Amino acid sequence: MRRLGSFLGDAWALTRPYWRSDERGRGLLLLGAVVTLNLSLVGMTVVLTYWQRAFYNTLEQKDAATFWRLLLLGGEADGTWFPGFALIACAYILVAVYALYLRQALQIRWRRWLTERYLSEWLSGRAYYRIALTDPTTDNPDQRIADDIRLFVDDTLSLGLGLMNSVVTLVSFIFVLWSLSGPLEVFGVSIPGYMVWVALLYSALGTWLAHLIGRPLIRLNFLQQRVEADFRYALVRLRDNVEGVALHGGEADEERGLRARFGALMQNWWGIMVATKRLTFFTAGFTQVASIFPIVVAAPGYFAGRISLGGLVQTSSAFGQVQGALSWFVDNYARLTEWRATVERLTGFNRAIEAARFADAGVRAAAEPDEAVVMRGVTLSLPDGRVLIQDAALRLEKGEAVLITGASGSGKSTLFRALAGIWPFGRGTVGIPEGSRALFLPQRPYLPLGSLRRAVCYPLNAAEVPEPTIQEALDAVGLGRLGDRLDEEDAWERRLSGGEQQRLACARALLVKPDFLFLDEATASLDPAAEESLYTLLRTRLRDTAILSIAHRPAVARHHDRELRVADGRLAPAHAPI
DSSP states (O other): OOOHHHHHHHHHHHHHHTTSTHHHHHHHHHHHHHHHHHHHHHHHHHHHHHHHHHHHHHHHTTHHHHHHHHHHEEEEEETTEOOOHHHHHHHHHHHHHHHHHHHHHHHHHHHHHHHHHHHHHGGGGGGHHHHHOOOTSSSHHHIIIIHHHHHHHHHHHHHHHHHHHHHHHHHHHHHHHHHHOOOOTTTTEEETTTHHHHHHHHHHHHHHHHHHHHHHHHHHHHHHHHHHHHHHHHHHHHHHHHHHHHHHOOOHHHHHEEEHHHHHHHHHHHHHHHHHHHHHHHHHHHHHHHHHHHHHHHHHHHHHHSSSSHHHHHHHHHHHHHHHHTTHHHHHHHHHHHHHHHHHHHHHHHHHHHHHHHHHOEEEEESSSSEEEEEEEEEEEEESSSEEEEEEEEEETTTTTEEEEOOOTTTHHHHHHHHOOOOOSSSEEEETTTHHHTEOOOOOOOOSSSSSEEEEHHHGGGGGGHHHHHHHHHHTTTTTGGGGTTBOOOHHHHHHHHHHHHHHHHHHHHOOOOOOEESSSSSTTTTTTHHHHHHHHHHHHTTOOOEEEEEGGGGGGGGGGGGEETTTEEEETTTTTT
């Protein structure tokens, strides 16, 4: 019970924000309309049971005139006027169509709001980066945002409205069934409304057995979402690294890896199949017995002449509605297990985002009053706790150029990430002047999906950058020939060579015009002459920009005012004793 309470609390925590947001007005309006239409469907079902009694009594009495009136526009039967089946059917279809349409409208609005919220929280505070470093158990955030949110919204509305319909149906029909069933003598004791008690016992037994049989599906559905996402991610990763795989001739190893991931998917799916087979054996049998069970129970009264044929049909229909409402848990058990798995994955994702956003950042960012980047007492560690750099200090003045060198693995790139404010392991402070703009260019530039125009201008809004300005920047870095392809969408990270991608990153720097520019081997894929040309370009065109470079080539040093070196865990002037 405690686990159920915790789960329901998590589900409510995921549901509550939308209904308290600025969207709640339209959301509540749509929900109210959907609820009203669903209640109307239940009401029409109640009317239909009374219509069925009159209709079958008409058949029993061979009253052809009343029979046709009840089929078409309606008429009087058994002393009561009933609408015709044609009218009831048309109204039912109209209400059912709009109940579904408005529910889908609510689903897409709710899903849009949740997706935007999760995207914002995942991207803010660089939680997306920190989660990848600090919480490897939170797998496949793409799947959780794209699929789990969709499933959560769909299942929450479908199951919630279904449960509401079942409760209203139960309340509506339980009085009908009570009045129809009459008393039953058992060992001299009169039991009023005996068919209501039979429906209660039948459904309670079915619910308990369904939970007992279907409980393994909770864990299996949770795992299935994970292994499906793992397999899809592996396929996407192969697609994004086709050149590296081809150059290594790694097709056989990739196939082994993909087969292994798909094997895990298949193994879990077989587990779901076996558990579903057992549950379906029970639920299918339970449903089949329920279709004839009320007639068997009520038949003695019909044969004894206490109820008419119409009364028998109405009693059977009312029993079916009561039993169906009470058996909602049995009928929806498999979907409930999927919903629970979705809630648990989204809740885990929520907690990982919160932990990443509000955990101690290690190296803290601070607003610097001077027009300089100042690093004070920075110690950087690896996730396993091993210290890379200890008590590092640095001051980068506006317009100054500083080069940082050091052996591979000494911590230069980690220092680059700490300056960017994304490395969570360590301590110290990095001060950046408030209101200044910093641009960080890693060795492998990030090229977003979309057009070449977007790739060049990133992270600026490409629509706000004049095309002549973009063309001029491309000309300056030696990519002028790409000017007529700015609006062409392609996989540019594969179309452009490593050197061309680094040239494009330098064009970004010319467009952004940052106050502070940080380069981590950002020209390493270029030949010495091209590297010399780009550094000259940056120093000439960005005279007021402070530049900090991490590089190995000695020739780069001539474009910098001073050089620092990382060695033996210390950051010090390159020619000073350590």
